[in-house]
Amino acid sequence: MTGSVPLPGPxxxxxxxxxxxxxxxxxxxxxxxxxxxxDDCGLFPEGDEFVAVSTDVSVEGVHFRREWISxxxxxxxxxxxxxxxxxxxxxxxxxxxxxxxxxxxxxEPELLQLMAGVSGAAGAAGSKVLGGDLASGPGWSVxxxxxxxxxxxxxxxxxxxGDRLWVTGALGGARAALEAWLLGREPLPGARAxxxxxxxxxxxxxxxxxxxxxxxIDLSDGLAGDVGHLAAASQxxxxxxxxxxxxxxxxxxxxxxxxxxxxxxxxxxxxDYELLVALPDRFAEADxxxxxxxxxxxxxxxxxxxxxxxxxLSRRPIELKGFNHFG
Amino acid sequence: MTGSVPLPGPxxxxxxxxxxxxxxxxxxxxxxxxxxxxDDCGLFPEGDEFVAVSTDVSVEGVHFRREWISxxxxxxxxxxxxxxxxxxxxxxxxxxxxxxxxxxxxxEPELLQLMAGVSGAAGAAGSKVLGGDLASGPGWSVxxxxxxxxxxxxxxxxxxxGDRLWVTGALGGARAALEAWLLGREPLPGARAxxxxxxxxxxxxxxxxxxxxxxxIDLSDGLAGDVGHLAAASQxxxxxxxxxxxxxxxxxxxxxxxxxxxxxxxxxxxxDYELLVALPDRFAEADxxxxxxxxxxxxxxxxxxxxxxxxxLSRRPIELKGFNHFG
Numbered sequence: 044m045t046g047s048v049p050l051p052g053p054x055x056x057x058x059x060x061x062x063x064x065x066x067x068x069x070x071x072x073x074x075x076x077x078x079x080x081x082d083d084c085g086l087f088p089e090g091d092e093f094v095a096v097s098t099d100v101s102v103e104g105v106h107f108r109r110e111w112i113s114x115x116x117x118x119x120x121x122x123x124x125x126x127x128x129x130x131x132x133x134x135x136x137x138x139x140x141x142x143x144x145x146x147x148x149x150x151e152p153e154l155l156q157l158m159a160g161v162s163g164a165a166g167a168a169g170s171k172v173l174g175g176d177l178a179s180g181p182g183w184s185v186x187x188x189x190x191x192x193x194x195x196x197x198x199x200x201x202x203x204x205g206d207r208l209w210v211t212g213a214l215g216g217a218r219a220a221l222e223a224w225l226l227g228r229e230p231l232p233g234a235r236a237x238x239x240x241x242x243x244x245x246x247x248x249x250x251x252x253x254x255x256x257x258x259x260i261d262l263s264d265g266l267a268g269d270v271g272h273l274a275a276a277s278q279x280x281x282x283x284x285x286x287x288x289x290x291x292x293x294x295x296x297x298x299x300x301x302x303x304x305x306x307x308x309x310x311x312x313x314x315d316y317e318l319l320v321a322l323p324d325r326f327a328e329a330d331x332x333x334x335x336x337x338x339x340x341x342x343x344x345x346x347x348x349x350x351x352x353x354x355x356l357s358r359r360p361i362e363l364k365g366f367n368h369f370g
Numbered sequence: 371m372t373g374s375v376p377l378p379g380p381x382x383x384x385x386x387x388x389x390x391x392x393x394x395x396x397x398x399x400x401x402x403x404x405x406x407x408x409d410d411c412g413l414f415p416e417g418d419e420f421v422a423v424s425t426d427v428s429v430e431g432v433h434f435r436r437e438w439i440s441x442x443x444x445x446x447x448x449x450x451x452x453x454x455x456x457x458x459x460x461x462x463x464x465x466x467x468x469x470x471x472x473x474x475x476x477x478e479p480e481l482l483q484l485m486a487g488v489s490g491a492a493g494a495a496g497s498k499v500l501g502g503d504l505a506s507g508p509g510w511s512v513x514x515x516x517x518x519x520x521x522x523x524x525x526x527x528x529x530x531x532g533d534r535l536w537v538t539g540a541l542g543g544a545r546a547a548l549e550a551w552l553l554g555r556e557p558l559p560g561a562r563a564x565x566x567x568x569x570x571x572x573x574x575x576x577x578x579x580x581x582x583x584x585x586x587i588d589l590s591d592g593l594a595g596d597v598g599h600l601a602a603a604s605q606x607x608x609x610x611x612x613x614x615x616x617x618x619x620x621x622x623x624x625x626x627x628x629x630x631x632x633x634x635x636x637x638x639x640x641x642d643y644e645l646l647v648a649l650p651d652r653f654a655e656a657d658x659x660x661x662x663x664x665x666x667x668x669x670x671x672x673x674x675x676x677x678x679x680x681x682x683l684s685r686r687p688i689e690l691k692g693f694n695h696f697g
Contacts, residue, residue, distance in 0.1 A: 062504065065478060065481065065504060066502075066504060068478065068482060069481070069482065069485050069502070069504075072482050072485055072486060072489065073485070073489050073499050076489050076492060076493050076498055076499055077489070077498070077499045078498065079498075079500070080499065080500075080501065080502070084501065085465065085467065085500030085501040086500075087464055087465065087500065087517075089416040089417055089419075089421060089519070090416055090417020090418065090419075091417070092416075092417075094416060094421060094517070096465075096467055096500050096501055096515075096517060097467070097501050098467040098468070098469045098501050098502060098503050098513070098515055099469065099503050100469035100470075100471060100503045100505050100513060101505075102471055102505045102506070102507040102508075104507075104508070105505055105506055105507060106505070137414055138412065138414065138423075140412065140423055140424070140425040140515055141425070142425045142426065142427035142469075142513040142515075143427075144427060144429055144511060151392060151395065154392065154396070155395060155396065155399050158396050158399055158400070159399060162399065162400050162403050162404070165403060166403050171403055171404070171405065171406075172400050172403055172404045172407065173406070173407075173412030173413075173414065173423050174407065174411065174412040174423055174424050174425050175393075175396070175407070175425060176425050176426050176427045176513070177389065177392060177393060177396075178427050178428075178429045178432055178433065179429070179432055180429040180431075180432060180508075180509070180511060181429075181431070181507075181508040181509050182507070182508050184471060184507060184511060186425070186427060186469040186503070186513035186515075188423070188425055188467055188469075188513075188515035190414075190421070190423060190517075192416070
């Protein structure tokens with residue numbers, strides 16, 4: 044450790060929600076021991092760069108059901124959702140570790156299927172499996188810890204008044220799958236793929252970090268919740284124009300069936316693993332992003348002096364519900 | 371990443387056992403993606419040193435029972451067992467990440483007790499909590515990932531014929547607690563402390579690394595199993611003189627009740643988290659170790675050309691059972 048680069052600010056503020064109340068209490072309990080917590084990744088300096096780390100646990104019956112997705116998809120999804128935190132930091136993936144809990148009646152081929160998915164996601168991110176642990180337990184559970192590196196981490200806390208907020212890709216696909224399954228239907232293939240096989244936006248995250256990103260977060264809890272984290276951490280107010288939010292075709296169909304406006308449907312859905320990024324108002328390279336990263340980059344809002352988040356739908360404020368993994 | 375330091379050898383061989391058969395199959399499946407797996411820690415070069423990472427999961431009903439130890443002890447134990455892998459690499463702890471699964475009926479104070487234990491172990495190791503995740507699930511489960519650094523990692527794979535094998539501390543304490551609980555008795559206080567509040571041997575591990583340690587492993591699966599991993603990874607034969615193995619007083623008492631020789635009792639018991647280390651035959655600084663690290667360091671065996679492990683009790687070979695966490 045050379046300490047040649049300063050760590051970005053102390054513990055970052057989180058947006059509202061019962062899960063985050065618990066996390067806030069834990070951060071309070073940890074005190075200086077937990078200094079820096081609250082971002083997509085923990086960071087520590089090493090040589091002339093930072094190592095970024097993050098951990099994510101996926102539990103059968105809470106984050107997925109065996110009848111919805113295969114074990115290989117379960118492994119991929121667990122690893123991809125953790126890798127997505129590296130993307131949000133603008134970091135490159137080095138590798139991941141995987142602690143798997145397996146029900147006593149599971150077979151060895153099942154375990155290997157799960158690990159094939161984890162390994163596939165690690166490989167697609169250009170990274171390795173650095174370690175693991177294996178235990179029996181009451182159900183399937185996969186805790187993935189990712190390790191990456193970056194010279195200039197992008198936290199949630201750097202957005203400035205006047206910045207524009209942009210989102211990569213299109214939202215609502217994972218929720219479209221979830222709603223279909225919950226109603227006992229098989230989701231549309233595009234929606235199913237978004238849920239079962241999310242693509243962590245590592246290349247996009249690094250591109251944005253190189254092109255002036257001031258704050259970034261991955262959309263795991265859904266736009267409705269995650270904008271609040273970025274606003275709180277950056278100590279800015281944010282206004283999101285939901286009419287600008289790009290949505291997947293499957294979200295359109297599913298929202299129609301549920302009688303909800305698709306922008307609300309997409310903003311309240313979690314686990315799309317797209318990136319929300321604050322860029323200076325002068326940023327004018329979206330075309331370059333699209334041609335280099337192969338996915339859309341769409342302006343959806345702006346930061347201002349103050350605090351809190353306002354969502355506008357057809358120019359009128361609307362209350363949105365966050366996506367709550369907990370409970 | 372400068373790549374200025376070469377990574378220690380490729381994937382390391384593991385000793386026998388059904389848990390390790392599964393891990394071997396997973397390593398086989400991963401191929402080059404899992405290159406380097408099989409040691410206490412995964413390693414990657416960063417600047418002019420290595421970052422060492424390891425993950426460990428503790429599951430209620432498998433690794434601990436709520437009626438045996440408090441949630442704070444559960445958290446400490448989960449973190450300490452993971453930190454012990456850094457000790458075995460000769461690494462210094464930077465921090466840890468903690469993915470916790472909490473049963474739906476758990477209270478917030480219970481969660482905070484668990485985290486106080488995790489935080490206590492992190493602090494005692496001079497390290498921080500770098501990240502976490504929280505999910506509901508069927509029972510308590512804690513996956514701890516530790517991150518450390520070292521300029522010269524000590525793997526399991528460097529023992530050479532002629533080396534002597536040494537062990538830190540005294541063995542059998544954690545098993546003494548376990549046997550008491552399994553018979554419905556409260557363990558002796560010293561045994562209970564060894565199980566509930568293990569001390570990762572970080573200082574000892576770094577001391578040994580600085581003083582010529584050629585191979586090291588922490589005794590989580592018990593001497594009976596872990597010697598096999600060191601021998602297999604180092605491609606040497608090992609002979610252990612069980613009569614030399616230091617045991618705790620509580621192990622003596624518990625072994626007597628069970629009618630087992632205490633050395634066998636201690637060698638077959640897991641989770642003592644002491645270090646087994648191979649040092650060149652010329653090593654003569656055990657007194658310095660004891661005065662600087664405050665725990666015993668005892669020669670218990672030697673490495674030779676060949677393969678496999680022989681345990682001698684009263685100079686006769688004896689078959690030992692490994693400690694199997696799995697199933």
